[in-house]
Amino acid sequence: MIVDSEQGLFCPDGGFHLDPLLPVERAVLTHAHGDHARAGSGAYLCTPETAALLRRRLGDASIETLRQGERRVVGSVTVSLHPAGHMLGSAQVRIEGRAGVWVVSGDYKREPDPSCAPFEPLRCDAFVTEASYALPLFRWDEPAALAREIVAWWQGNPATSVLFCYALGKAQRLLAEIARISDRPVWVHGMVEPFAQVYREHGVRLAETRHVGDERGLKGELVLAPITARGTPWMKRFRSFEQAFASGILRIRGTRRRRGFDRGFVVSDHADWPGLLRTIRETGAQRVYAMHGHRDALVRYLREVEGIDAAPIGRAQPADPEGD
């Protein structure tokens, strides 16, 4: 049903690629992150939320939308999109055809996230799962407790608290978590704000944001910024600051110190090890394909311990260095 191609995963019966790496004729997208949604393809199919987030980047490409749960016949298969819990609009792609039911997870997580719909387990014959954090080292604590830790750090820091995170997805998730426990505004880098607007338009309640712009100082304030802003002249506007990073990779304690962050918050939008195993069991899939990160470890574990037929799929990629 799904095969590897130079452009990425391809569904011959439907005539479309999934999150293609190179321009193709027809692309089905799981979510709006840059490593999954690339410009240049002829036609796109994704959720309306993903489309709203992508509009700017994909220019005047033809984007068709499909609501979560809605079914559409494409070629000789039926395609539907279902929540993946990764970020606003993120979807698993369910494909039903003569080879049975296949589900491509895209990026996903099982922890509650106030900024998007929760992951929906789907029964299927074959499951293509991500494996970004597929080692038993990785297990996420309850996110609400982490949000409290972030707020405590910010409120106990007389200098500026600069929290680095992905500008799309992670930043809005943190803004939504913060909105639940604090009514103070949060300052954001120029890359965060436009996406926050889209989240709000889709009914997600975020903390009040203020654009950093030409503002200077900001003592005692919390600032969300993409990691690419670190060490650039942009940082000079804050006279004294502490730097924190929010990422799953910080589960390993040496990472924070090695990279010189004052604080590290273990927050990930990917499935942890127990989340991956639980999800695979819930799909009931007889065959599992693993992509990204530590996929080889997951494949071997599924084969040897869980007795599931498993194989790697897609291009081998190192684990995301920024640990989304």
Next chain:
Amino acid sequence: MRRFAALYDALDSTNSTNAKVAAMQAYFAEAPPGDAAWALFFLTGGRLKRLIAPRLLATWGCERARVPGWLFEESFGLAGDLAETIALLVDTERNGHSAPGKTPPLSRLIEDRLLPLRDAPEEQKRRAVIELWDALDRREIFLLDKLLTGELRVGVSGTLAIRALAQHAGLPPAVVAHRLMGSWQPSAAAFAALIAPEAAETDASRPYPFFLASQLEEEPETLGDPAQWLVEWKWDGIRAQIVRRAGGVFLWSRGEELITDRFPDLSGVWATLPEGTVLDGEVLAFSGGAPMPFSVLQRRIGRQKLSPKILADAPAAFMAYDLLELGRADLRGQPLSERREKLADLVQGRSERLSLSAAVKGGSWAELRELRKQARERGVEGLMLKRWSSPYRHGRPRGDWWKWKIEPYAIDAVLVYAQPGHGRRATLMTDLTFALWDGGELVPVAKAYSGLTDEEIDRLDRWIRQHTIERFGPVRSVEPVHVFELHFEGIAESTRHRSGVAVRFPRIARWRTDKKPQDADTLQTLRSLIRVAR
């Protein structure tokens, strides 16, 4: 244990000195004295002897975490730290929950549960360790594992811990530092004595905290009139104090190790010193009125047994440069000029194995700069500059004592092997081996760990992973492409190295991206430096 784990986290999660001192001070105030004693022991750099081999701990960790061996290895490879790997895998296995039982206090844990394990049979150790893991949370397991393997390190300097304890006790840091010198066993009573307003009794063997010089980074002209400074050669030996008290003699190294027994040939020196005397100086291998290279002394230190031949080949001498106690009176508050005058009188004609570190005579900084150039021929590391009016301080306060070292040796060498480092660099290729040309062949000459920026480390790590030729366990051979300038402090012949040369304190000075591998130095060039050295 829980409180100590919280302290460890607090110290680990801030870079601010004041916050660290405050966290330790709060800990000392709250913790029971028995626990505080052990915490202080670790904070000041103390270690337990290894109780369990890491290989065994890994086996049991793998068993407890219920993961296959290969998955444990894979996880360890990424985390880079055994204690952390076990802590995280066990935490995942039990889904973040730890047994609701009570965590034992730090002192009870160490004294009643850990230390008795030392001679226990393996199976008993295994049961005890797994039982403890089950009672502890993730952070505590990490610390327990570090204790078991004798690798617990806390991210503060001893000076900072002393400052925190002094603030807690309401005593001057120098008093606390002095009480901590010498043989100190963690116990509630010892902790109480450390923070007592008056010293209950002093340990006769105890040396004074060492006054350490700072590296002179500016030109010496910034120090003002040279006449206000005592200038000495910077001896390349073992910094030590001779403590002559209570009828005994004790030789203490700067690392607070008692090394009296290592130097029987200095016993003649001890015997002549009057009761109640403490000298600060340098132990050197000394022959024909001149110091021998440090490598000679080092060979001697490495020996279990001191044969007559070794004593004859590397005879020791004590080069005194300060007098801290005389006639049982503490002289540290007096200016250096007065201490040196008394020292000269004391040392005069006492033993040929005891001499005064003479003042180097030079009128101006320019003349001294010229003299400093002779350092290498004289077998010293440069010059020491000490303010005549300075008291004997402790630690490394800047301002009164400076070391004005000679420029290090430098060579350009090619990176040939790499392997992951330890501790915070465990996930990165930071343990690097460098080679020089010998004929058409690259011969490894030095390993170096430090000197690159974080960005360079990241860049090099990526390059190494993509350009590995072969792997031997954790070691990778890489394409010989990159040239680095290495600096080192000393050089000597060696039969233990394939190159026939051993360099001392090699470090990376910079990444010579402007050089090609064929531009690197030859082994011949390195060897020629040995002649300069001696």
